[in-house]
Amino acid sequence: MGKLxxxxxxKEAKREAKKRALAASAIEALKCYGYANTTLxxxxxxxxxxxxxxxxxxxxxxxxxxxxxxxxxxAFAAEIGGRLAGITDRQAQIRALAGGLAASIIDDADTHRLxxxxxxxxxxxxxxxxxVAEIEASLIDLVRPLxxxxxxxxxxxxxxxxxxxxxxxxxxxxxxxxxxxADDLSHAFCxxxxxxxxxxPPSPQG
Amino acid sequence: MGKLxxxxxxKEAKREAKKRALAASAIEALKCYGYANTTLxxxxxxxxxxxxxxxxxxxxxxxxxxxxxxxxxxAFAAEIGGRLAGITDRQAQIRALAGGLAASIIDDADTHRLxxxxxxxxxxxxxxxxxVAEIEASLIDLVRPLxxxxxxxxxxxxxxxxxxxxxxxxxxxxxxxxxxxADDLSHAFCxxxxxxxxxxPPSPQG
DNA sequence: AAAAAAACTAGACACATGTCCAGAAAAAAT
DNA sequence: ATTTTTTCTGGACATGTGTCTAGTTTTTTT
Numbered sequence: 146m147g148k149l150x151x152x153x154x155x156k157e158a159k160r161e162a163k164k165r166a167l168a169a170s171a172i173e174a175l176k177c178y179g180y181a182n183t184t185l186x187x188x189x190x191x192x193x194x195x196x197x198x199x200x201x202x203x204x205x206x207x208x209x210x211x212x213x214x215x216x217x218x219x220a221f222a223a224e225i226g227g228r229l230a231g232i233t234d235r236q237a238q239i240r241a242l243a244g245g246l247a248a249s250i251i252d253d254a255d256t257h258r259l260x261x262x263x264x265x266x267x268x269x270x271x272x273x274x275x276x277v278a279e280i281e282a283s284l285i286d287l288v289r290p291l292x293x294x295x296x297x298x299x300x301x302x303x304x305x306x307x308x309x310x311x312x313x314x315x316x317x318x319x320x321x322x323x324x325x326x327a328d329d330l331s332h333a334f335c336x337x338x339x340x341x342x343x344x345x346p347p348s349p350q351g
Numbered sequence: 352m353g354k355l356x357x358x359x360x361x362k363e364a365k366r367e368a369k370k371r372a373l374a375a376s377a378i379e380a381l382k383c384y385g386y387a388n389t390t391l392x393x394x395x396x397x398x399x400x401x402x403x404x405x406x407x408x409x410x411x412x413x414x415x416x417x418x419x420x421x422x423x424x425x426a427f428a429a430e431i432g433g434r435l436a437g438i439t440d441r442q443a444q445i446r447a448l449a450g451g452l453a454a455s456i457i458d459d460a461d462t463h464r465l466x467x468x469x470x471x472x473x474x475x476x477x478x479x480x481x482x483v484a485e486i487e488a489s490l491i492d493l494v495r496p497l498x499x500x501x502x503x504x505x506x507x508x509x510x511x512x513x514x515x516x517x518x519x520x521x522x523x524x525x526x527x528x529x530x531x532x533a534d535d536l537s538h539a540f541c542x543x544x545x546x547x548x549x550x551x552p553p554s555p556q557g
Numbered sequence: 558a559a560a561a562a563a564a565c566t567a568g569a570c571a572c573a574t575g576t577c578c579a580g581a582a583a584a585a586a587t
Numbered sequence: 588a589t590t591t592t593t594t595c596t597g598g599a600c601a602t603g604t605g606t607c608t609a610g611t612t613t614t615t616t617t
Contacts (some may be wrong), residue, residue: 152586156593163594179475181387184574195596200576258474265471268464268526269385278527302524303517303539310516311509318508320474321484333509358616362563369564390604401566406606 164202167192168213176255179262180210211276214263217256218280221249225287236339238291243334246308247327250316257316284309291338311337370408373398374419382461385468386416417482420469423462424486427455431493442545444497449540452514453533456522463522490515497544517543 170192175183185206189196203209228245232238249257264281267273285305289295292304315330325333376398381389391412395402409415434451438444455463470487473479491511495501498510521536531539 160593179472182475185576186574196575197577197597198595201594206575261474262471265468268467268523269388274527299535299539300542302520303543306517306520307513307543308516310514310519311512313516314508314512317474321480329505333505336506337509337513366563391606392604402605403567403607404565407564412605 160202164212165216167194167199167202168209168216170194171209172213172217172256172259175210175213176259179259180266181262207270207272210263211273214260214276214280217260218283221253221256221260222280222283222287224249229287229290235291239335239338240331242288242291242308243331243338244327246312246334247330250312250319250330251327254316254319257312258320261313261316307337308334366408370418371422373400373405373408374415374422376400377415378419378423378462378465381416381419382465385465386472387468413476413478416469417479420466420482420486423466424489427459427462427466428486428489428493430455435493435496441497445541445544446537448494448497448514449537449544450533452518452540453536456518456525456536457533460522460525463518464526467519467522513543514540 171188174187174191177183178187185199186196188209189199192198199206199209203212225242225245228241229238232241260280263273264277267277285301288305288308289301292300294300311333315325315333319325377394380393380397383389384393391405392402394415395405398404405412405415409418431448431451434447435444438447466486469479470483473483491507494511494514495507498506500506517539521531521539525531525536
C-alpha cells in the first residue's frame, strides 16, 4: 500500500507550508531593508522564529532569498497574466497591461523594489542568476504577445527593456514621493506602447 | 598679499588630485564586486594605500562611493554629451546617441553595472539619493532634446525610462555573455527611438 | 638646519552577521 | 505508554568589516 509514501508526502507538504509561511515573513523584512541590509535576525524576528530555524528550513541566506523571490514572481506573473488572459485585441491588451502595471506600482511598490534589488545582486553574484533569468523569462513571455513579430528576439528585447525601464523609473518616482495617479501611470505605458515614445495619435510636426 | 591663500589653494588642489586618484582605484575594485561586496580593505589594496588613509581622505565608505560615482558620471555624461553636441537633425541625434550607448555597453560594461548598483542602493539608503538624483537629472537632460515636447515631464519620463531600460537590459545580456555587435546594439536603440518598439517606418498592419 | 604640518602605517577595537551545535520540547509512530 | 522522529531554542563560534588612535615618516615652512 501507499501508506508510507502518503505519510511522507504529507510531511513534505507540511514542511513546504512552513517554508512558505517563513518566506512570506521574510519578504516583509526584505521589502523594507533590501537584501544586503536584512539580517537573518531581522527575518527571524519578523517570523517569530528563532535564528536556528532559518537554517533548519533553508540551507543559507541565499537559498532563502531565492525561495522568496520565486514566491513573489508567481504572484506577480499570475496577476498580470490573468489580466491579459483571453484578450486578443492588441489595443485592449495594451490597456490591460498598462492598467495592471500602473496598479502594481501603487500597490506593490516595496515588493518590486525588492525584485530590482535581487536582479541587481544577480549582476554580481552568480548564485542569483538562475532565478532572475527564470523570472525575467516569464516576464518576457508576458510581453511577447504585444510584439508584432513575437519571434524576433531583438525586437522582444527592446520591447521588454522599454516597458521594464519605464516601469522601474515610474516606480522610482513613486518611491521618492512623487505620486502620480493610476491613470497617469497607465497613460505612460499606453503612450509608450501605442505610439512612439512621445505624442498621442498623429501630431502636427513631423 | 595672496601668498598664503595661493598656498592653501595649492594644498587643496593636491589633496583633490590624491582623492581623485584614490577614487579611480576604488572604482576599479567596486566595478568588480559591487558596493556591498567591496570592503575598504579591497579598495586600500587596489590603491596601494593603507586602510587608515581612506578615512584620512574620506569621511566614510559612503562618502567615498559618492565621490566615485560623481567622477564616473562626469566622464559618461561628457562622452555622450560630446557625441550629441552640435547635432540638430533628429535622426542624426538618434543615431549618435544609439552609437554612443552601444559603444559604452561594450566598452564600459563594468562601470555601468556599478552605476546600476548604486542607483539601486539609493532605493533603500537615503544617503545615496542626492547623487543618484543629480546624475539621473543630467542623463535626462541628455535625452531631453530627443523629445517632441521637451517640456512635457511625463513624456520625458517615458522616454528616459525606455532608453534606460533598453540600455540596462542589453547591458545585462552583454554581461551574461550574450555578446551582440555594436551595430546590433545600436540598431536596438534606433529601433526604439525611430519608430514604435517594433517595425521600421510604416507597417502593413495597423 | 630646526620646527611644524601633512601624509602615512600598523594595529586594535567594537560590533554585526552567517553559521552551526547540543540539547529541550513537542509531535508522531509504534 | 514508550520510543522515535521532528521541531525548535538559546547561545557559541569564527569571521569580516567599518572605524579610530598612537605613533612614524615624509614633506613643507621658517
